[in-house]
Amino acid sequence: MNFDMFKKYVPLYIVGHKRPDVDSVISTILLHEILKSKGIECYPCFLDSGYEIDEYNKKMIDDCTDINVKTISLNNDYNYILVDHNDPTQSVGFGKKIVWGIDHHKNSNILSNIVIGNTCSCSLLIYKYFKNDYSFSNEEKFMIYMASLADSLFFKGSRFSDDDKELITELGYDLDANEMFKKYFIPTDLSQGLDELFRHVTKSYNYKGVKFDSLVVKTYNEYEYLKQDFEKKIKDRPNFLGVWIDFDREMSYAYFNFNGMVKEFMYDFLASRAATVIPDVYSYIDDCLETDLI
DSSP states (O other): OOTHHHHTTOSEEEEOOSSOOHHHHHHHHHHHHHHHHTTOOEEEEEESSSOOOOHHHHHHHHTTOOOOOEEEOSSSOOEEEEESOOOGGGTTOTTSEEEEEEEOSOOOSSOSSEEEOOSSSHHHHHHHHHTTTOOOOHHHHHHHHHHHHHHTTTTTSTTOOHHHHHHHHHHTOOSOOHHHHHHHOOOOOOTTOHHHHTTSOOEEEEETTEEEEEEEEEESSOHHHHHHHHHHHHHTSSSEEEEEEETTTTEEEEEEEETTEEEEEEESSOOOIIIIIHHHHHHHHHHHHHTTOO
């Protein structure tokens, strides 16, 4: 890795996506530590708006790191590095100087200077990409393990591959995550009703000019409640993707409202939004584009 390429852009500000999860926060911290060790001035950052961490993610983050992340405003001409996303609309927006990035999601093809990998978490991709140039501490390896647990649905999800298993084992961790699931899994809070839930969109996407918002619901023993209303709520939200991951039945359901028509995707496994659902949605959009349904 040629670290000198970064030095002409310092200081650098490293940002994950809005509504950050465990992986987004840990990836930000890890890359900061790596670049700092090479004498590169950089800061792990949150933007000052749109960044909310829910209870589920906060508990895991607090248990693996106490590093403070700087809060910054977009009213600046900073040079940015993106982690855990490759679409600027999910963080800094367009018109900002994005020097580099690293991500494990499907390539949006908006930016050309992003490293894209297929690991279950961006944190694990950072480990894979930099392990020959940087000596990861035991604390950092634990952070990577925790981020990978969260992003792979505790190693139960479709995103967790054989390559990921090898990397997790290389980090020194057991692949049996049942105890970690019991300790950390917190289902999505439905106590305020679905209308309140849908006000908290987790991500926005822009694929070939098609913009849509999305959220993921993770439940245990809520099947009877959600099967009645989840799809109905999405019918009222044009250009919206709702993903429901049912840990009790180990099933997943996705509903994509596209121009008033709802396309259903059903999976007989715990389907990752990024690794499984989004590629299926993109393929559906491609089909619509080819048949002039847009």
